[in-house]
Structure formats: structure tokens, C-alpha cells
Amino acid sequence: MDQARDPVAMDHGYIDEHSIAARYIDNTLPPWERGAFEAHMVDCQECTDRILLAGIFHARQMEKPLPLRARLAAKLAPWQLVVLFAVTALLLLSIPAMVIPLYLRYTR
DSSP: OOGGGOGGGOOHHHHHHTTHHHHHHTTOSOHHHHHHHHHHHHHOHHHHHHHHHHHHHHHHHHSOOOOHHHHHHHHSOHHHHHHHHHHHHHHHHHHHHHHHHHHHHHHO
């Protein structure tokens, strides 16, 4: 059996040299290498922690950024959202109240 395919050869030197953890996260390992790495992780807390940490970073990089309005809403307190909504509603109601009399004055 080829030493590269031998599960016993899966040590930290091989893992680091061949970027096994990153390729495991990206799901690009061939089946024999994936199996060997998973067998290694059973007894290696360091590699398990590496995969968990890399998975967290990988997931954060893959997330799509929230739209601007969602990010603003997440930063505002509930009372601030209510005030913002009230001010917006007043502005939207006041614009027609100001424009209609002007329109009527100039169309007569």
C-alpha cells in the first residue's frame, strides 16, 4: 500500500504540509485521505479543535452581508426604531399635506 494512502502516515507534519484541514473543510479531499484524516481526528483533540475553528471562520466568510436596513435595525434599540418609524410616518403624511394646497393654489 502507498505510504501516502496509509492512515498511519496521517500525522501533523503530513496534515500541515498538505493542507489537509483546509481541504477537509472545503470538501476537496479524496475519500481515502478524508477517511484517514477522520480516523486521525478521533484521537487528536488538536486537529478536532482546528477543524471546529476553521469551520467557524469558513462559515463567517461564506455568509452574505445583511442589507443596510437590516444592519441599521440590528444596531438600534427598540425605542429608537419606534421613533424612527414615527418620524418617517409624519414626514410621509406631511409632504402631501403641504403639496396639495400648493397644487390647488396654482391650478386655479
